[in-house]
Amino acid sequence: MKSAILITYDKEDMITEAxxxxxxxxxxIVHTVKQNFLKKPKYGISGGVLEKLEGITERLRPDVIVFDEILKPSQNYNLASVLHREVLDREALILEIFESRASSAESKLQVKLAQLRYEMARAKEKVRLSSMGEQPGFMGIGKFEVDVYYNDIKHRMQTIKIKLEKAGKQRELHRQGRKRIGFKTISLAxxxxxxxxxxxxxxxGETREQSHELFTTLSTTTRRITINREPFLIxxxxxFISKLPAYMIDAFKSTLEELLYTDILILVIDISDSIFDLKKKFTSCMRTLSDLGVERDKIIFTxxxxxxxxxxxxxxxxEILNLNDNKKRIxxxxxxxxxLNELKKLVKEIMDKQRLP
Ligand SMILES: Nc1nc2c(ncn2[C@@H]2O[C@H](COP(=O)(O)OP(=O)(O)O)[C@@H](O)[C@H]2O)c(=O)[nH]1
Ligand SMILES: [Mg+2]
Structure with a gap:
């Protein structure tokens, strides 16, 4: 596993999410720095905090620094120069997650497009800085190279958009769907x-040692379980991510397309959240699932x-979630x-019902 030093806000829910x-x-995570403010112009954090972090970084030698806020190219460059580490801001981190999870051709393209949008937003700052002459040769790139770089990103985005339009979305999905034929699938969202x-x-836990040709071809996040001696894939x-930037929504949704094929969707809700967060997150989940075309019938609310x-x-x-009369809630x-045994029973019951003509 790769290691990271995390710089995040000093707020419980934000730390947990980060x-x-x-x-x-x-x-x-080998070390966490918690701050009330992460938008200082030069480094995001203050010079004093950075100084301390320099020593810690030297000692712990993490692979990367994760900065749980958006960084401008200049801030990222300044931090990386002092700490001698690659710096991932919040959006770069999220894009890495999507990249590692994208399985279909379509979702790979969507993630690539979001990555280029991320670069594009930063290319603009580079162009601006160098054209104002404020930072000539910004980060070792001259004005000409920046323009070339900028146009190259634009061109690559265009190519991906064309590919996405042409992509036989359905074909890919069907191929994935077929892989699972014969197994009822449960997905956690x-x-x-x-x-x-x-x-x-x-x-x-109990069935982890199970290995089978088929399962090795599925992602590492899919395993086989048995409920009442019947095998399922889970x-x-x-x-879902709080404050997901708008330009990443398509990429996010495309990584969830497998939910369309699942027989049962276990929606995991953190009931210990504040009422405000609980409502907000629940509404957002339900909207996304309905946008994706997931039928409400197959959702278990846990x-x-x-x-x-x-x-x-x-x-x-x-009550607040309006689930008091819902039989698929536990x-x-x-x-x-x-x-958990009751949850398994509920899964089995719903599967049995789905088998009825
Ligand atoms: N108290 C309590 N903590 C839990 C429970 N389930 C998960 N957690 C904790 O919540 C945090 C996030 O859990 P994780 O499974 O990684 O969440 P994920 O991001 O949805 O996969 C971890 O610190 C878990 O130990 C639970 O039922 N009770
Ligand atoms: Mg997880």
Whole structure:
């Protein structure tokens, strides 16, 4: 596993999400710097904080520095020059996650397009800085090279857009769908740090040693489980991300296209979130799933982390989400294992119902 030093905001929910994003991108965090403000002009952080970080970086030798905010090219360059490490800002980190998760040709193109948009937004600053003569030869690139670079990005974006239009989207999806024929599939969806991976590991824990030709060709986030002696495939998916920039939405959705084929979708909801966050995230999940064309019938609403709340608090939140009459709703704890057997029973029941003509 690659290692990272994380610089993030000093706010519980933001720290949790940032750790979740690093985890999803495959970085182990060796040190965390928490700050109230990450938009200082030169380095994002203050000179004093940077000075301390210099020593820590030298000692811990992480592969990268993750900066949980958007950085301008000049800030990224300044940080990287002092710390002698590659610096990934929040958007670059998210793009890495999408890149590692994109499986179909279409979603690879969508992710590439988002990466080029990211570069494009930065190319503009480079062009501006060098044309104003403020930073001639900015980062070692002269005005001419910047223009060439800028036009090259534009050209590559155009090419991808044409490919996307032509892409036989359906064909690819069908091919993927066929791979799974014969196996009922369960997918886990939900926000980053809602507890998807914890639940995935708990549910597959007993059968992890199972290996089979077919499964090695699926992504590492798909495994086989048995419920009542019947085999299923279970898949962990890319998590929803708070404050996802608009230009990344298509890339994000394309990484979730497998949800269209899943027989059951377990929506993992962090019931310990504040009422405000809970409502906001729930609405956003439901909107995205409906945009994707996922049928509401196959969604199981799992209220995770219920070990952190009192019974009355859970009930209040179920009301707020308007799920009190919903039979496909269950409060669980992936950590303690509470109600996981009931969740499996519910999965089995729904699968059995789907088999009826
Ligand atoms: N208390 C409690 N913590 C949980 C539970 N499920 C997950 N967590 C914690 O929440 C954090 C995020 O979990 P993770 O499975 O990585 O979330 P993911 O981003 O959705 O895959 C981790 O620190 C978990 O230990 C739960 O049921 N109860
Ligand atoms: Mg996860």
């Amino acid at each position: 750790i979740g994003l690093c985890d999803a991108a495959g970085y182990e 939900g926000y980053t740090s809602a507890g998807k991976t914890t639940l995935f590991n708990k549910m597959t 898949a962990d998916t890319v998590g 209220l995770n982390k219920s070990d952190l709340l009192l019974k009355e608090q859970i009930e209040e939140k179920i 409060a669980i704890s992936s950590k303690t294992g509470q109600n």
